[in-house]
Amino acid sequence: MRKLNLNQILITALLISGFSFLSPVSVSAAEWGSVTGRFVYDGEAPKPVVQREKGDPNVKDPTVCAAMEHLNNDLVVNPDNKGIANIFMYMRRAKNVHPDLKESKKKTLVFDQQGCTFEPHALFVRTDQKVIVKSGDPVAHNTHTFPLKNQAVNFILAPNDREGKEVENVISEILPMQVKCDIHPWMTAYWLVLDHPYAVVSDKDGKFTIENLPAGRNTFYLWQEKTGYLDRKFTVNIKPGETVDMGEVKFSPAQFKDK
Template sequence: MLSLNRWLVLGMAAVAGLQAPSIVHAAETGTIVGQFIYDGAVPTLAPKVAKGDATARDAATCANDEVPDESLVVDPESKGIANIIVYLRKAPANIPAELKESKEKNLVVDQKGCRYFPHVLAVRTDQTVTCVSSDPVAHNVNIAPFTNPSQNFVIPANDKTGTAVKMTKPESLPVNVKCDIHPWMQSYWVVTDHPYAAVTDKDGKFKIEGLPVGEHSFTVWQESAGYVERSFKVTVKAGEQTLPPVKVPASKFKKK
């Protein structure tokens, strides 16, 4: 017959031997906020199509207002550079579960005033881009990826239903999208299989959330400059951190 003490010891050992539920700790993440600033006199670019230019194709629509040159957009007050793309070429390990899939599955690109809206787009491989048109003239959308199949299709006038585009593979560089009917129309899409891509706003600012803590090497690209930085290294810490503004010399950009 077991003594009370012996019984207690055995009981405690049995309890200790039971496996406690495993606790999975979510990987720490951080958010980075940054800005790219033009280092030089703010450039003035001639419009692609001047307002009222009767020689432009479909002038009643395309020259109804000025079509600006959006290859380099610098805010005169902040000197921030718009439409710079900041992205990771490869998906990192430990992407938070809530970010592994896009919440918004469909993005829209509109053709309005013979321009693309938005001019630069960040799209993931689990998203669809629907190309529509608010213009009363036909356009075509000519997409020339490096990895995904090329596409070239017509968008009829005032087509609000649009044509859906799906890219299932990430692209190492931004993809050129253009209209052959109106050759000044250009756009760029960066295609990733992760959530870590951003396009700078009018003040050159960007924000990327949910990054696994640690060092990351971003590609920084702009259509007039090409690579602004091939390897923009950032050590991400838990929480939100604001990076020092990056000055980009005027010599980086093509003269127009």
């Protein structure tokens, strides 16, 4: 067997390291972009519906739960700009995930109860995150989840429990799951549990942004609690190093029919 001299060994090492540097994995790591936009109600903003009147004695625990007027939150449209809040936009699965997003930086999320209302109403949770369920109300509540794949929880929270209880969901779900308080049946919220970072909940103005998506054609689901799926093939063509602005993504009033 022929022996290599020192120069040949050095050249071989340099070639190997060079090929490693130019490997497809390293090159593809630069192929990421973002998407932004706003979900808009394409019609006259619906008038808010009162869920609980202030001082209503028929409401359970009225001194807390009816201390002020509460509106329905199954369809929240901003009257100033017609933005639709609480729309979930998400990939069902993600084959490629940006290296910085493979693990959640924030390991815990807070799910609170104030005035007999869940806060936030819509929550995106990754499987490597824990939800700390707390209560700021001086009455007892319970938290009851309805997942398709994870283990459901159903527990009581004592009044003013600011330490809270941890909830884990270790399996990716296919759609948002309902969370309820059985003591106060109007209290509902929705959690979307995924094993990747590519999801968002639209804010009070209907705005959404998802960063560091893989370049190319990406397909999302759009889901809203009042009607269910708004779109199962919301496609965005992501360009490397760019943010794609979808502008106003409009939905007609007819799309928000009861399920």
